[in-house]
Amino acid sequence: MKKLTAVLLVLCMAFGLFATGCQKENENVTVKVEDESYYSQYKDKGYEINVYNWGEYISTGADDTMDVIGEFEKLSGIKVNYTNFATNEELYAKLRTGAVSYDVIIPSDYMIGRMAKEGMLEPLNLENIPNYKFIDPQFTSKSYDPDNTYSVPYTWGTVGIIYNKTMVDEADVDTWDILWNEKYAGNILMFSNSRDAFGIALMKLGYNVNTEDEGEIKLAAEELKKQKPVIQAYVMDEIFDKMESGEAAVAPYYAGDAITMIAEAPDLAFSVPKEGTNLFIDAMCIPKGAKNKELAEVFINFMCETEVAKANIETIGYSTPQVKALEALDEDLRNNPIAYPPEDVIQNPQVFENLSDATNKLYDKLWTEILASSGH
Amino acid sequence: MKSKVAFLPYGIWMLLFTIVPLGLVAYFGLTDEAGHWTMSNLIRVSDYAYVFIKSIWLAVVATVICLIIAYPLAYILSRISENRQRMMVMIVMLPMWMNFLLRTYAWMTLLEGTGIINSLLKIIGIGPLNMINTAGAVVLGMVYNYLPFMILPLYSIMTKIDGSVIEAAQDLGSNNWQVFSKIVLPLSVPGITTGIIMVFVPAVSTFIISRMLGGNTTMLIGDLIELQFLGNAYNPNLGAAISMVLMVLILICMTFLNKMDSEEMEGMLI
Amino acid sequence: MKRKTSGLSKFYMGLVLFFLYMPIFVLIFYSFNESKSRSNFTGFSLKWYLQLFQNDQLLSALMNTLIIAVVSSVAATILGTMAAVGIFSLKKWARSLVMNVTYLPIINPEIVIGVSLMLLFLLFKMEFGMLTLILAHISFSVPYVILNVLPKLRQMDIHLYEAAQDLGCSPISSFFKVVVPEIMPGVLSGFMMAFTYSLDDFIISYFTSGAKTQTLPIYIYSMARKKVNPQINALSTIIFVIVLVILLLINWNDSRKEKQLKLKRREQI
Numbered sequence: 001m002k003k004l005t006a007v008l009l010v011l012c013m014a015f016g017l018f019a020t021g022c023q024k025e026n027e028n029v030t031v032k033v034e035d036e037s038y039y040s041q042y043k044d045k046g047y048e049i050n051v052y053n054w055g056e057y058i059s060t061g062a063d064d065t066m067d068v069i070g071e072f073e074k075l076s077g078i079k080v081n082y083t084n085f086a087t088n089e090e091l092y093a094k095l096r097t098g099a100v101s102y103d104v105i106i107p108s109d110y111m112i113g114r115m116a117k118e119g120m121l122e123p124l125n126l127e128n129i130p131n132y133k134f135i136d137p138q139f140t141s142k143s144y145d146p147d148n149t150y151s152v153p154y155t156w157g158t159v160g161i162i163y164n165k166t167m168v169d170e171a172d173v174d175t176w177d178i179l180w181n182e183k184y185a186g187n188i189l190m191f192s193n194s195r196d197a198f199g200i201a202l203m204k205l206g207y208n209v210n211t212e213d214e215g216e217i218k219l220a221a222e223e224l225k226k227q228k229p230v231i232q233a234y235v236m237d238e239i240f241d242k243m244e245s246g247e248a249a250v251a252p253y254y255a256g257d258a259i260t261m262i263a264e265a266p267d268l269a270f271s272v273p274k275e276g277t278n279l280f281i282d283a284m285c286i287p288k289g290a291k292n293k294e295l296a297e298v299f300i301n302f303m304c305e306t307e308v309a310k311a312n313i314e315t316i317g318y319s320t321p322q323v324k325a326l327e328a329l330d331e332d333l334r335n336n337p338i339a340y341p342p343e344d345v346i347q348n349p350q351v352f353e354n355l356s357d358a359t360n361k362l363y364d365k366l367w368t369e370i371l372a373s374s375g376h
Numbered sequence: 377m378k379s380k381v382a383f384l385p386y387g388i389w390m391l392l393f394t395i396v397p398l399g400l401v402a403y404f405g406l407t408d409e410a411g412h413w414t415m416s417n418l419i420r421v422s423d424y425a426y427v428f429i430k431s432i433w434l435a436v437v438a439t440v441i442c443l444i445i446a447y448p449l450a451y452i453l454s455r456i457s458e459n460r461q462r463m464m465v466m467i468v469m470l471p472m473w474m475n476f477l478l479r480t481y482a483w484m485t486l487l488e489g490t491g492i493i494n495s496l497l498k499i500i501g502i503g504p505l506n507m508i509n510t511a512g513a514v515v516l517g518m519v520y521n522y523l524p525f526m527i528l529p530l531y532s533i534m535t536k537i538d539g540s541v542i543e544a545a546q547d548l549g550s551n552n553w554q555v556f557s558k559i560v561l562p563l564s565v566p567g568i569t570t571g572i573i574m575v576f577v578p579a580v581s582t583f584i585i586s587r588m589l590g591g592n593t594t595m596l597i598g599d600l601i602e603l604q605f606l607g608n609a610y611n612p613n614l615g616a617a618i619s620m621v622l623m624v625l626i627l628i629c630m631t632f633l634n635k636m637d638s639e640e641m642e643g644m645l646i
Numbered sequence: 647m648k649r650k651t652s653g654l655s656k657f658y659m660g661l662v663l664f665f666l667y668m669p670i671f672v673l674i675f676y677s678f679n680e681s682k683s684r685s686n687f688t689g690f691s692l693k694w695y696l697q698l699f700q701n702d703q704l705l706s707a708l709m710n711t712l713i714i715a716v717v718s719s720v721a722a723t724i725l726g727t728m729a730a731v732g733i734f735s736l737k738k739w740a741r742s743l744v745m746n747v748t749y750l751p752i753i754n755p756e757i758v759i760g761v762s763l764m765l766l767f768l769l770f771k772m773e774f775g776m777l778t779l780i781l782a783h784i785s786f787s788v789p790y791v792i793l794n795v796l797p798k799l800r801q802m803d804i805h806l807y808e809a810a811q812d813l814g815c816s817p818i819s820s821f822f823k824v825v826v827p828e829i830m831p832g833v834l835s836g837f838m839m840a841f842t843y844s845l846d847d848f849i850i851s852y853f854t855s856g857a858k859t860q861t862l863p864i865y866i867y868s869m870a871r872k873k874v875n876p877q878i879n880a881l882s883t884i885i886f887v888i889v890l891v892i893l894l895l896i897n898w899n900d901s902r903k904e905k906q907l908k909l910k911r912r913e914q915i
Contacts, residue, residue, distance in 0.1 A: 383732020
């Protein structure tokens, strides 16, 4: 038994070492950056940063794209511990515990507002982020961060309906009502985060997505409970497989991901409902208590490099606020009406704003009730 | 042996890592955000009675199915010739060594509307059947993941049944049914109890199976707790209150199923 | 004693085995698929394995898992063995009190343990990471070590220990010379259990892991929540093969020992 245990341990360790040994050889840096010395000054210091990003939200190097994290590590010598979250609310919960230390996070507009208000973010030193100059002013100084203290925009986009042309009648797709349509019962997916789900219900009812009116919010919650019987699943990034394989027929999701899905499955299409859509900005922030603020700013700066921003956008499909990257994009993508919709498509864009504490609590309570309800 | 000193480190450890944490759960469950004592969290748990009933119901169904599948199997295993027995038990247990997320993931790909089972059914001209994202899929996931927990204690208790007792009964004219109901069943009761607990407890508190196979539409107690701590509705006080209720629920089940004595506990660990 | 297994029994066993293995074999099968599809086999390819071995995140998760498993199971074995010896010497009422507390982590739902440890680490303002994971893993594995060692202590002849002391051994050296060899099988099987539970744990790690340290199960979970990635299948195949090899080794080792034992017995006769 003793020998066996030893053999076992050796086996496990050997596998581990073998696996680590198989890692890619250190190739040369391929990315072109504005100022290489800005990055190389950090080399060989054993620095590390923790980056917390949405899933499927960066170029990973698969299929000959740029391995953004790998390039950053090679360029700056800073090791990146990269992990994912699925929703803004999950990110918030993880940070609220206060026992984790991330250096870079990428929340959406309303969540940045909430975190800033609750003192969960660190003010940025924009001097340390020279590439900030490439960010289109159209996407800065928004109400969630009026003085650009905390955030550097990463992407923006809209929310719309992604549907399978072979399974859905195209006459139905111009309204959020399709997500309640009995015809497609069992083939409808829904957001598994409260803010996006409530946003859709509120738009369907014709209310403002930022309403603080308890009655309106409760009506929206009733709508969402009514919707439950026709829902196949509440999803976030699980949507990719389910839509691409024809497992589900219709779902609300972010425009950028719709582009990615349509590229994989030509049967899919995207539409922006007439009741309005949510216009969002996701931006890079540094949470309070980050151990490596300066390094985090270096990473943020790297993400704003033209080539990097371009590579990310090409992979994830979202719309970029980085002007040079936008210019450098393929014509196809730059003129893609899903990513960069003409003004008349978005008739009524609504931007999520941070709500009062009481309303946030109400959202949490009602969202739990919706998921816990029997659906009948 | 004068070795009470040896107990000291564990004594401290136990206090710090078992008793204090559970005390903290109780403290959070009984206070509000500002730290004032309140019963409101516990009262709010009753709003989710439906989730509790559903979880318990699905876990009971899964446990019963496990018992039905595992009982004959354990009996067969305990009666095959000894040199093949160890090999067979190992083969039965092997899947349990795979990470349960991977095993659950496997079922995801099988049950989907466009998955393999439906593709096969299509060839015979049936379906497509709606299998994934149903309560049935969640039960299936529970059965698949926890079946070995039922087989093991049953098997180990049945190997302890002396074959000569059965032979004696047969010699005395008992038929198969009598042998089973008068000897095998009564002697295997402790194994059944252990098996039920070992399947029911993880089944009633799971949160991954319902998410992966139930599409988040079948919410269970585990999901409810996770939702309050790391999910989309941050409220650790409510989460702690739900955990407390879950713990009490399990303790009641245990007393109901007779307190296991340490002997049996050790038996199931083999 | 030779017993025959009836055809019906064999059929039943085959059915259960089919149920247990079919999903795993399907996973393995599609790990060799050229495309990402989970229901169409378009051609043989090993590319997912290659990608797997270049996936830095996964490899670092694997290393973390191994480090945590080794450190926590060694620590749990030492702590648990000492505890068992100590418990054995306690008075009856104290012993039953301690045993009841020891059972708590075993009978409590994992999610409750995870949540309770999370609250504990928050109370001490510990940063979630390697250390919290190791502490959490030790605390859920110690009871298994204790439960494996205690029966061996009970079987041991206490007089041996006393005799050693009478013959001039100090209590400590007689403990290591007499008691430890007696309880070694229990210690080892406790260690093995602690090790495998640590490797496999997801739920408790989920609540106690932080920004830097992902374990393999946590990484698998985050993979399963994103786009389909046949690397998961490749990983399953590798894990399955490793587990299979380990179990075959154990089986082979055990049966070899048994044969030796039989031979010895025959010689004695």
